[in-house]
Amino acid sequence: MTLSTIKSRPIYPGLTPDLNARSNIIVSDKAGAEAVAELLSRADSNFAKRTTIILADTLADKDRQAIARELAPVTIEFHATLADGIARLRQLLDGAPMGLRLYAAGSEPLIGLVVQAGGDFSIDHLSIRTEHRGTLMRRVQCVHCKTFIENVTTNPVKCTHCGITLLVRDHYSRRLAAFQGVCIDAEIPGDIPPTEALYQ
Amino acid sequence: MSGNILRRVRVAEVEPVANRIKRFRFVDIDNAPLSEFSGGSHISVVMHSGDRLMRNPYSLMGSPTDTSSYQISVLNVDPSRGGSRFMHENVKVGSELEIGQPLNLFPPAKLAKKHVFVAGGIGITPFMAMMNELDGLHADFELHYGVRSLEDGAYCKYLQSRYGSRVNVYRQDLGQLIPLETVLSSQRLGTHMYVCGPKPMIDWALQAARLLGWPDENVHSEQFSAPPPGKPFVVKLARSGRDIVVSGHQSILEALEENGIDAPFLCRGGACGQCQTEVLACDGFIEHNDHYLTEPEKVSGKKIMICMSRIPTGSITLDL
Amino acid sequence: MGLTFKDETFRDDFTYTNSPQNIRRFPFPFIEDQYRYSVNIEPHTPGPKGSPFEFPFDIDEHYVSEMRDRALVLEADPLRCQALPHMMTAQWDMLELVMTSLARDYPEHFTLHRDGSAWHWINRPLGIDQKFTFLDASTLPFEPMEYIGRQVQGDFSIQDQRDNQLWMDAGIITSQADWSLDFDVGMNFFEWHGPVPLAHEAGVFERALKFLLNLQIGKPVRRLNWTMTINPRLDTSPENFHKWGRDRMTVTPENIGKKLHLRVEMQGLFRLPRSNAILFSIRGYLMSLEQIVTVPKWGRRLPRVLRSLPPELVEYKSLGRFREMAIDYLSKYDDGAPTSPGGGPD
Numbered sequence: 111m112t113l114s115t116i117k118s119r120p121i122y123p124g125l126t127p128d129l130n131a132r133s134n135i136i137v138s139d140k141a142g143a144e145a146v147a148e149l150l151s152r153a154d155s156n157f158a159k160r161t162t163i164i165l166a167d168t169l170a171d172k173d174r175q176a177i178a179r180e181l182a183p184v185t186i187e188f189h190a191t192l193a194d195g196i197a198r199l200r201q202l203l204d205g206a207p208m209g210l211r212l213y214a215a216g217s218e219p220l221i222g223l224v225v226q227a228g229g230d231f232s233i234d235h236l237s238i239r240t241e242h243r244g245t246l247m248r249r250v251q252c253v254h255c256k257t258f259i260e261n262v263t264t265n266p267v268k269c270t271h272c273g274i275t276l277l278v279r280d281h282y283s284r285r286l287a288a289f290q291g292v293c294i295d296a297e298i299p300g301d302i303p304p305t306e307a308l309y310q
Numbered sequence: 311m312s313g314n315i316l317r318r319v320r321v322a323e324v325e326p327v328a329n330r331i332k333r334f335r336f337v338d339i340d341n342a343p344l345s346e347f348s349g350g351s352h353i354s355v356v357m358h359s360g361d362r363l364m365r366n367p368y369s370l371m372g373s374p375t376d377t378s379s380y381q382i383s384v385l386n387v388d389p390s391r392g393g394s395r396f397m398h399e400n401v402k403v404g405s406e407l408e409i410g411q412p413l414n415l416f417p418p419a420k421l422a423k424k425h426v427f428v429a430g431g432i433g434i435t436p437f438m439a440m441m442n443e444l445d446g447l448h449a450d451f452e453l454h455y456g457v458r459s460l461e462d463g464a465y466c467k468y469l470q471s472r473y474g475s476r477v478n479v480y481r482q483d484l485g486q487l488i489p490l491e492t493v494l495s496s497q498r499l500g501t502h503m504y505v506c507g508p509k510p511m512i513d514w515a516l517q518a519a520r521l522l523g524w525p526d527e528n529v530h531s532e533q534f535s536a537p538p539p540g541k542p543f544v545v546k547l548a549r550s551g552r553d554i555v556v557s558g559h560q561s562i563l564e565a566l567e568e569n570g571i572d573a574p575f576l577c578r579g580g581a582c583g584q585c586q587t588e589v590l591a592c593d594g595f596i597e598h599n600d601h602y603l604t605e606p607e608k609v610s611g612k613k614i615m616i617c618m619s620r621i622p623t624g625s626i627t628l629d630l
Numbered sequence: 631m632g633l634t635f636k637d638e639t640f641r642d643d644f645t646y647t648n649s650p651q652n653i654r655r656f657p658f659p660f661i662e663d664q665y666r667y668s669v670n671i672e673p674h675t676p677g678p679k680g681s682p683f684e685f686p687f688d689i690d691e692h693y694v695s696e697m698r699d700r701a702l703v704l705e706a707d708p709l710r711c712q713a714l715p716h717m718m719t720a721q722w723d724m725l726e727l728v729m730t731s732l733a734r735d736y737p738e739h740f741t742l743h744r745d746g747s748a749w750h751w752i753n754r755p756l757g758i759d760q761k762f763t764f765l766d767a768s769t770l771p772f773e774p775m776e777y778i779g780r781q782v783q784g785d786f787s788i789q790d791q792r793d794n795q796l797w798m799d800a801g802i803i804t805s806q807a808d809w810s811l812d813f814d815v816g817m818n819f820f821e822w823h824g825p826v827p828l829a830h831e832a833g834v835f836e837r838a839l840k841f842l843l844n845l846q847i848g849k850p851v852r853r854l855n856w857t858m859t860i861n862p863r864l865d866t867s868p869e870n871f872h873k874w875g876r877d878r879m880t881v882t883p884e885n886i887g888k889k890l891h892l893r894v895e896m897q898g899l900f901r902l903p904r905s906n907a908i909l910f911s912i913r914g915y916l917m918s919l920e921q922i923v924t925v926p927k928w929g930r931r932l933p934r935v936l937r938s939l940p941p942e943l944v945e946y947k948s949l950g951r952f953r954e955m956a957i958d959y960l961s962k963y964d965d966g967a968p969t970s971p972g973g974g975p976d
Contacts (some may be wrong), residue, residue: 116822118817131523132495207524208497232500234422234793237525253810253868256709274872281825285816292868296875297951315848345847348906374904411847414906420716420790447719527793576844584844 114280122221122240127153132209134161137224139192140169141244142216143177149213150181158184162202162280166195166220167230190204196223196282203231215241219249219260222287235284250278251288258288263309266294266302278309316356316408317344322379324403330386331432332398334378335372336409343377347412349440350532353380353562354578356408359396363567366393366536367579369435370412373442380409383464385432391536391559415581416504416532418444423500425451428488428515429459430507434465435454436532437506441473452476454493456511459483490518504530537561537618538599544625547571548590553625562616566630573616573630580618585614595626633739635694635755641702646862648921656917657682657783657895658925658973659854663934667834671841674850678892682896685697685735686850686914687728687782694755696783696805696864703804703865704780709812710867711776713749713788713800720788720800725910728778753781769951775802784896784913787811789819789842791906796842798822799907805864805914806895808871808948826946831889842899845908850900854973857947858956859893862916867880881952886959887920890952891930919959925975929963936960 125145128134134157138146150158163186165177178186189195203210203262212233217249221240228238248262257271269291276291285289295301297307323335334593338344340613347370357364372381386398401407418425418440425444434455444451453473457463459481469477483629494503503524505515512531519529537560545554545562556565563585566573576584580600589596589612598608607613614628638645648656659805677683682690684910703710713721729751733742743750747764758781762769770777779786779802803811814822819839826835829956837857845851859866860877881889923929936949936957968974 116824118821130521133523181637202497206499208494208499208501210499210529211523211525232421234421234525234527237527251813253813254814254872262501279825281813282821283813283817284821286813290810290813290868293872293875296871296873297878299876315846346903347847348904351906411849412903413844413846414791416790416904419792421792576846582844583840 116280116282118282119280120218120221120240120282120284125149125215125239125241127157128211128239129153129157131211132160134213135164135199135202136161136213136215137164137166137195137220138214139165139167139216139220139244140173140177142214142220142241144179145215145241146203146213146242147180149215150184161185162187164189164195164198164202166190166192167216171303174255190254192220192223195220196227200226200227200230203227203233205232212238213240214238216243217245217247218242220248221286222284226287229284248278248309249288250276250285250291251286252276252291254293258286259291262289263307264305265308266305267291277300315411317411319380319407321401321403321407322400327383329462330388330398331464332386333371333381333383333464334397334401335381336407336434337379339406344380345412346377347374347439347472348414348457349374349418349437349443350416351412351414351439352416352436352577353382353490354410355382355393355394355397357393357401357437359392359400361568362392363564364391364393364396365410365620366397367577369416369439371435371438374439375446380412383435387536391531391539393536400451401555410489413577414580414583415433415486416506416530417556418449418504419461419502419528419530421500422502422528423450423498424502425449426493426503427451427453427455428490428493428503428505428507428511429453429455430449430511431456431463433507433511433532434463434469435506437504438465438469441469445473452478452488452493454478454480454488455480456480456486456488456507457508489520492513494519494522494524502528506532509533533601536558537564537597537620538597540597540620541623543621543623546591546625546627548627549630556620561618562620562628566616571630575617578617580615585616586630587614588612589614589626590629591627592621593626596621596626619623633689633691633693633736635791636691640693640695640699640862640864641798644861644863646692646695646916648917649675649691650924653917653921653924654975655681655690656915656922656976657894657896658922658928658931659856660931660935661830661971661973663969664939665935665938665940667943669790671838671851671853674900682913682915683852686731686898687735687784687911688896689732689739689783691738693783696763697756697780699864700780700804704776705838705868707869709802711779711802712811713773713817714816715777717775717788717790717800717905717907718767718773720790720902720905720907720909721767723905723907724786724788725774725778726764727780727900727909729904732782740768756781760811787870787910788902789908789910791843791908795819796839796908804867806867806912807859807895808866808868810868813868816851826933842908845899845901845950846904847901850898852896852898855897857893857895858949858952859891859916860952862890862891862918863917866916878951880949881955883958885956886952887923888918889921890956890959891916892919892922919956923960923963926963927969929960929975930965930967931969932959933960933964 166189214221250259250262252269255272277294279290281290318339319336322337325333352364352367352369368382384397576582583602600619682688732740741752785803789796792800802810895913896913900909
C-alpha cells in the first residue's frame with residue numbers, strides 16, 4: 111500500500127481474530143489468502159468452525175487446491191470474479207444476526223467493495239478488519255462522467271467511458287469504494303505528463 | 311467560550327414518580343418557546359444553595375418536539391453532594407432556576423437498523439426522549455429496564471402502555487434479571503445497544519455485548535456520575551498566581567467558580583472534553599474520573615478534566 | 631434596506647460585477663499584511679448594520695441571479711444536491727432555520743406564516759408562494775434541503791454527529807471551490823478535508839473538530855476562507871474542471887484586473903436542534919482585482935499577502951499560474967504606506 115498525506119486515503123491495520131464473534135465471513139483473493147492463513151494460525155479451532163471464506167479470484171485448479179489445503183478446515187466458497195464474490199457476500203449479510211465479524215484481505219478494490227457492502231448493511235467500517243496484500247491496482251471514479259474504472263495500474267489513466275485523461279488522486283470515497291480521477295490536462299488540453307505504472 | 315447560554319425557567323410541576331424520584335417540569339420564565347432538542351440530550355441545572363453554586367446535568371425526558379416545557383427526573387441520591395437533595399427539598403412549583411441549552415453526548419445512532427435500550431433505575435431518563443423521537447420516525451427499538459421494584463422504578467406503567475411489547479421491565483424484588491445474553495443473541499445485523507445506569511451495570515452490559523461478538527462501534531453507554539468526593543487539596547493557577555482550596559465535596563471546577571474564576575466547561579460529566587486543562591506540576595498522581603482522556607493521556611499526567619478529576623492531597627499547578 | 635436585485639450572469643458572457651455600495655461591504659478576509667493560517671472562528675453574532683455579518687444568512691444584490699445559476703447547475707447535474715436517507719430530520723431543521731431567519735431579517739422580501747404544522751412561505755424576489763405541511767416532504771416540490779437551498783445564497787452541507795465525528799451526509803453545492811459533493815458525501819471531518827495541506831500536521835482540524843462537536847444550539851460560529859477564481863464563475867466544480875480549467879490560461883497582464891477574482895467564503899456553522907446535526911453554510915463573495923483596488927487599504931494589502939503565501943498553499947489553491955502577474959498588477963496600488971488592522975475598509 112502506498113502512503114499518502116491525504117487523510118481520506120484508507121489505512122488497513124491488518125487482520126486480527128475476534129474470538130468472541132458467533133460467525134465470521136472472510137472475503138479474500140489469492141494474495142489475501144496468505145493473510146487469511148496467518149489469521150487462522152492465530153485463532154482457535156472454534157474460530158475456524160464458525161468461519162466462511164469467500165475466495166473471489168480467477169484461479170487455476172492447482173491454486174484452488176493449494177488454497178483449500180492451506181485454509182482447511184474452513185469452508186471455502188470459490189467465486190471466479192470479485193463481483194460474484196461481493197454478490198455472495200451481500201446474500202450472506204442479508205438476514206444475518208449481530209455477532210457476525212467481517213474480514214477482508216487482498217487488493218484495495220476487494221477491501222473497498224467489502225467495506226461498501228458492509229456499510230449497506232449498517233456495519234461500521236471500523237468494525238471490519240482489513241489487510242492489504244498483493245497488487246496496488248485501484249478502483250477509480252471519473253469525476254466528470256462518474257464511470258468507475260476497474261483495475262487501474264497507471265497514473266494518469268484514460269476514462270473508459272468519456273475518454274478524458276485522469277489524474278488519479280489519493281482522495282478516496284468509502285461510499286463509492288473508489289479513488290478520485292480528475293482531468294489532468296484541463297488547463298492546456300493535450301499537455302499530459304508521461305504515464306507511470308504506479309499501481310502494479 | 312466558557313459554559314453555556316443560561317435561560318431562566320420556572321418550575322411548573324413537581325411530581326413524585328417513584329421512591330426517591332421526582333419529575334420536574336420547567337417552563338420559560340416569560341413562557342417563550344424553548345428550543346427543540348434531540349433524544350439523548352441533557353441540560354445543566356444551576357442551583358444556588360446558600361453561598362454554594364452547583365450545576366448538575368440531567369437528561370431531558372419529555373417529547374423532543376415539545377417546546378412549551380422541559381422535563382427531567384431527579385433521584386435523591388444518598389449520600390448526595392447537595393444537588394439532588396436541593397432539587398428534592400428546596401425546589402417547588404413556582405421556584406425559579408437557570409438551565410443551560412440542551413447538549414447531546416448520547417444520541418441514537420442514525421444509521422442503526424434497530425435500537426436496543428438497556429436501562430437500570432434512573433438510567434431510564436435519556437431513553438424516554440430517544441424512544442419518543444424514534445417512535446415518531448417509525449424506527450425499530452426495544453427497551454429492557456431493570457428496577458428494584460415497581461415502587462422504585464419510574465414510569466414502568468407509562469412506558470408499557472405507550473410502547474406495549476417493546477418495553478420489558480425486570481423486577482429485582484421478584485428475582486428477575488435482564489436476560490441480556492438472550493436479548494443480544496437474536497438481533498439483526500445493524501442493531502445498536504445503549505446502556506445507561508449504575509457503573510457495574512454498564513460494565514456488565516458492555517462485557518456481555520463483547521462476549522457475544524458485538525463490535526464496539528455498535529455499543530454505546532452513558533453514565534452520569536457526580537464528581538467523586540475526596541480530601542481537600544490546593545490548585546495553583548500558574549497564570550494568575552492564585553491558590554485555590556478545593557474542599558472534599560467540591561470539584562476543581564466548582565472551587566474555581568466559587569472564587570469567581572471563569573474556566574471552560576460544558577457537560578460537567580467528564581464526557582465532552584471542553585474543560586480539559588494542562589497540568590504544569592502535581593504532587594503525587596491524578597485521580598482521573600472522566601470518560602474523555604485516552605489511557606496514555608491519563609498516564610502522562612499532563613492533562614486533567616477539572617469537572618470530574620482531583621488529586622488525593624497536596625497541590626496541583628494548572629495552566630489557568 | 632432597499633435591495634435592488636441585479637440581472638447578471640456567472641457563465642458565458644460573465645456580466646457579474648459589484649455595485650459601488652456592494653464593494654464596501656465585501657468581507658475582505660486578510661486582517662494583516664502577512665498570510666497566516668488560522669482557524670479564525672468567531673461567534674456568528676449580528677455584525678454592523680449593512681455588513682455581510684448583520685444576519686445569519688446574508689442576502690445581497692446578486693441573490694436572484696445566483697439562484698438562477700444554481701438552478702442551471704442542478705438541472706445539468708442533479709448529483710450536486712444529495713442527502714443520505716438518515717438526514718431527513720436535519721433537512722427540516724435547515725429549512726426551518728433559513729425560513730425563520732430570512733422572514734425575520736428581510737421582511738419586505740420573505741414572509742413565513744406558521745399555524746402548527748401548516749406553513750405558508752412567500753418569497754417575493756423569486757415569485758414563490760408555497761403552502762406546505764412541516765415535516766411532510768410530500769407537500770413540497772423538492773426535499774426540504776433542496777427546496778430552501780434553491781432560495782438562499784451560498785452552498786450548504788449538513789454534518790451528522792456520531793461516534794465523536796462529523797459526517798458530511800447531505801449538501802447542496804453548486805458554487806464550490808473545486809471539491810465534489812458527490813465524491814465527498816458520507817465522509818468524516820478529517821476525510822473531506824483530506825486534500826488540504828499543512829493544516830492536518832498543525833493539529834488544526836483536530837482542534838476544530840473538538841470545538842464543533844460541542845457547538846451549542848443558538849450559538850453559531852463563523853470563519854472566513856478564500857481562494858482566487860478566473861472570471862466570476864460560480865460553478866468551479868471538479869465535475870466541470872475540463873470545461874473551466876483552461877480559463878486559467880486566458881489571464882494576461884492586460885486583462886488580469888477584470889478576470890481575476892478574489893473569492894471569499896463566509897462559513898457559518900449552526901447546531902440544528904432536532905437532529906443534533908451541524909449546518910455548514912458556505913456563502914461566497916466574488917470581487918475582481920480592479921474592484922478590490924478601489925479600496926486603497928485592500929490595494930496595498932493584497933499584494934503583500936500574496937507575496938507571503940507558503941508554496942503548498944499556492945499549489946493547493948492553484949494560484950501558481952497567475953500569482954506573480956497578480957502581484958505585479960496590484961503592486962501599482964501599493965504605495966508602501968502602513969495599513970490599519972482588521973479587514974474592513976478605512
